[in-house]
Amino acid sequence: MLDKNGIAKRIAQEVQDGFYVNLGIGIPTLVANYVRDDIEVEFQSENGVLGMGPFPFEGEEDADIINAGKQTITTMPGASFFDSSMSFAMIRGKHVHLTILGAMEVAENGDIANWKIPGKMVKGMGGAMDLVASAENIIVAMMHTNKRGESKILKKCSLPLTGVGCVTKVVTNLAVLEVKNNQFYLLERAPGVSVEEIQNATEGTLIVDGEIPEMIL
Amino acid sequence: MLDKNGIAKRIAQEVQDGFYVNLGIGIPTLVANYVRDDIEVEFQSENGVLGMGPFPFEGEEDADIINAGKQTITTMPGASFFDSSMSFAMIRGKHVHLTILGAMEVAENGDIANWKIPGKMVKGMGGAMDLVASAENIIVAMMHTNKRGESKILKKCSLPLTGVGCVTKVVTNLAVLEVKNNQFYLLERAPGVSVEEIQNATEGTLIVDGEIPEMIL
């Protein structure tokens, strides 16, 4: 079974040379730490920066240079700053190649819910609705089940949706799933996790086709 | 009767303190020469400059700094350059207070034609259609009649329109006219021009209410 860093590490393998990538808050942010350093990748943050670098050294934080998680950051050579309208031009115009974000629920038709629990929690969607409505390549990083052990990989989302039919891949603490033809296709198992465990933790239709390899991390 | 510079001089009186002004090609360009120098005015050119100054001194022309008439220009302190989309945001968003442009025909309902003579001349509308569709204050600078002595101040435009019901004022070589209630109201006569001469040169409905003063230039 993977922890958060494990999930990030596995997702980092999906990042290809030449990709502009938008990382959501939480596990997705960790992905940057694991991207191969022999490929060229640039990170975009929807608050208005392209070419994000690592966190600053202590004492070098600049209140005017943050990411969408409101964390202090640095920039790489070749970086640029821009306004919100241009930032979402990058996203809506499909110039960002890969979006990695967290979710509360994902459904077998590619629906995703991650912004609201009616009557309880309403943080808002931030840029997520724009990202999922536009990106062609959306990977969700999430836990396979909630704290009560209930599946978050569903036939149908129960929470208010963030976007419809948009998720292409899900990486959880248990598995890598592809979302296709209204089904989840099991691609890989997390180290030490059996197909049966994944089946038990998955409410949505799960297709297990042939031998399922264990992830190589 | 006024010449081109006279028309420009009279129109310059319409420019008020604090106005952002867009000047079209031809007579309107001359207006800048006659604006009172005790008021604050900024000239916008739709190719992407705000705060235009006079022509450069010889030898100081810069191919990268021109106005919408493709003339080399200079900029005033406080000027800025921007792209075409932002330039028309200024125009469409009604941030430009006054538009002065030429016309081939103006009609009593405020219609204007200035971009095309079917089968003969097709230069195109440039920024004129955006300007007349958006500005609330549009002054037309033109000759009252064409070379054959026919009125260009009409009941209805015969040429393809640039905009509908948009012209608020017309300054010609003969008169100042206000366009209101589907009629031309005669406000002022050019020096030495009689009301009768203006009536004879005007095809559209002309309202002459009381004594018509001569322009003070």
Place this chain on the structure above:
Amino acid sequence: MINKKVNNVEEALQGIKSGMTFMLGGFGLCGIPENAIAELVKLNVRELTCISNNAGVDDFGLGLLLQNKQIKKMISSYVGENDEFERQMLSGELEVELTPQGTLAEKCRAAQAGFPAFYTPAGYGTEVAEGKETREFDGKMYVLEPAFKADFAFVKAWKGDAAGNLIFKGTARNFNPNMCGAATITVAEVEELVPVGQLDPNNVHIPGIFVQRIFQGKNYEKRIEQRTVRQRS
């Protein structure tokens, strides 16, 4: 040059009334118009509608107006990290309209640029699209979103001049440029008001035509919400 300079925040906020709709720049606490917000608290205008990507934190930014119960309605994309906000929203005291972030930015830009409405794919098939016109273009579905209408826009820039020209710094830029000229009156506060002619016309982010009033701001706190650092190795 048309002079937009006013002497202080009091002058800059003349005409402010209860019941008005405001736009406020900033992302989290980054690039917020600190001086204007402080003055709005002092003026104690109420029943406000505020368009701002976030609602500040409990004791800073728009959180100050929330604590003082001056806000009737918030239009934002993300409102976490604010307990008082959550309390007022869940109790029904505060009306909240959540709008996707890109849609929020473009509703400002549309107002600035004279577009009445626009079609965006964001929010299609979700609560956000309920009651709104939707339409297909090239096989993809879009939602029609109207431009914002606001009385005042409050923005914060890094440098500015009396002509109203603005330059922003880093990610403190965010929504600020998109809100300039998107309200009836745009008030810009700047960290540094420089002499006219000092800003390079090529590097001006927002030309002065979009700004009605500009003033030299004071006492910027520029709080950091999430101070993240790495160790020197």
Place this chain on the structure above:
Amino acid sequence: MINKKVNNVEEALQGIKSGMTFMLGGFGLCGIPENAIAELVKLNVRELTCISNNAGVDDFGLGLLLQNKQIKKMISSYVGENDEFERQMLSGELEVELTPQGTLAEKCRAAQAGFPAFYTPAGYGTEVAEGKETREFDGKMYVLEPAFKADFAFVKAWKGDAAGNLIFKGTARNFNPNMCGAATITVAEVEELVPVGQLDPNNVHIPGIFVQRIFQGKNYEKRIEQRTVRQRS
């Protein structure tokens, strides 16, 4: 940093074919992609659709492609000052779609930003609106205009770097930034290709994400169409 640098105009124009649709930056002869245009003449690709505010003059800019009869259709706002253009248009050899200048700019920007179409007041009640959807918002009439679709965008910038970041100079900016990222492939030529890290991230006009290929341009003529000067007094 994702490297967009190519060695020369030949490499930059790989994949160009007859029958394609191009966007070309520039206003008059100001800020036009001189190197790309010269190479298009050399490649002798034909049946082109060109989206560009103007059509050059008889012996420079897009006029060169016109002389060579490579253009099937022009989409522009203003096409005066070009005799060969007028001849081809009036004889029916050349198809011409005249579009208001602000609409032209926004059709580019819409393509760049992922908007399928937009409502603009420009051209309502005129030939330009014929056959197009019109609609009232708040008592004013608007015309629905679709985003452009193009294969290549050719832009010219003042400075750029290998990451594809661009900075424009003066009014040579014009349509160039709006065309970046508005076509499948955007090719930028620059007067000066500077080392990565040299451009101030605050002053970048177009972030590299909107540019696929960038190269150091050569032999810029930068012709002046209307040389207007004043006398020293």
